[in-house]
Amino acid sequence: MDNTCDICHRHAPAGCYLCDGCAYRMHTWLREIPRHLPLLQDLLRPDTGPAQRGGSGRAHSPLPVRVEVLDLLGPGHVVPLADPHGDQCADVPLAPLLYGWARYLAAELPSVWRDEHGTVRIEPCTGPVARGGSSITAWCSWLDAYLPYAVTRPWSADLYEQLEAVLRRIRRITHTRPRRRLMDAPCSASDCQAFALVEKEDELHISCDACGHRLTPDEYAAHRAAVMPALAALALRIGAQQAAAA
Ligand SMILES: [Zn+2]
Ligand SMILES: [Zn+2]
Structure with missing residues (x-):
């Protein structure tokens, strides 16, 4: 194999x-x-609901389930089940x-x-x-x-x-x-860097919706620790410049 x-x-x-x-x-x-x-x-x-008089009526009683x-x-x-005539609808x-x-x-x-x-x-x-x-x-x-x-x-x-x-x-x-959670660090693929990394409930990996790049939770934690301080500093600097210009 x-x-x-x-x-x-x-x-x-x-x-x-x-x-x-x-x-x-x-x-x-x-x-x-x-x-x-x-x-x-x-x-x-x-949910059978209350009995209705008149209306369109039904040829058969509704199924109880x-x-x-x-x-x-x-x-x-x-x-x-073997289905030679193609008339079976039930799955296992x-x-x-x-x-x-x-x-x-x-x-x-x-x-x-x-x-x-x-x-x-x-x-x-x-x-x-x-x-x-x-x-x-x-x-x-x-x-x-x-x-x-x-x-x-x-x-x-x-x-x-x-x-x-x-x-x-x-x-x-x-x-x-399955629940999805958008992560705060950008994609670690150098040609992507989109803010599109998503953690999904039934996935082992955190994956990028934009490029498909995957990270294990440990790899994401290391990547986040490496990039977030610089991003946070940049956001602070932009905030300060906007406040000064206002
Ligand atoms: Zn596989
Ligand atoms: Zn990506």
Whole structure:
């Protein structure tokens, strides 16, 4: 294998199929998914509102649940249903998706134990066990704990893409997006220097919206410490000149 990330094609650590940035994004997603659950539960039942007389009327009673939320929270198959006629609309719900990946991962993990004669046995795990039960939150924590192993497997990009897709479905329903914070130091790329460095909730790196340049938080801290005193002095000087001219 080469040391290129299967997702973003940047450099990946030795033995890994994903780079640190993409692995970090998966880590934040697995922590974000449980935070959406209370709102998704609330959104499951549509707001029926007061009964209305007359009006345009309906041929059928409205469904008692919102289908796109049920598609996420309901039971279901681990893999999408075969769809030869193109008439399936449901994606894999959250719980089977997460459990399916945990089971897949566990099947590759070696389990080491001693039999009654004291001989060390190494066999594949029989199945994953989440300490917090079998809830969506518990499977998110389980997968998060095993991410360092997952990124060393050739299927890690599939896990990444499926988590990204399910989070996109969730965010579409809950109308949320990752928080962004504009940083105060300008871009450190010498041909850019735009005040466009942004810290994003689900990104390991601080990146420039203008040129795409990336900095780790430590690199940004060092860069900020180097440039901000001069910028602050310049701002003070300009302020003093304006006050003198007024
Ligand atoms: Zn990557
Ligand atoms: Zn830039």
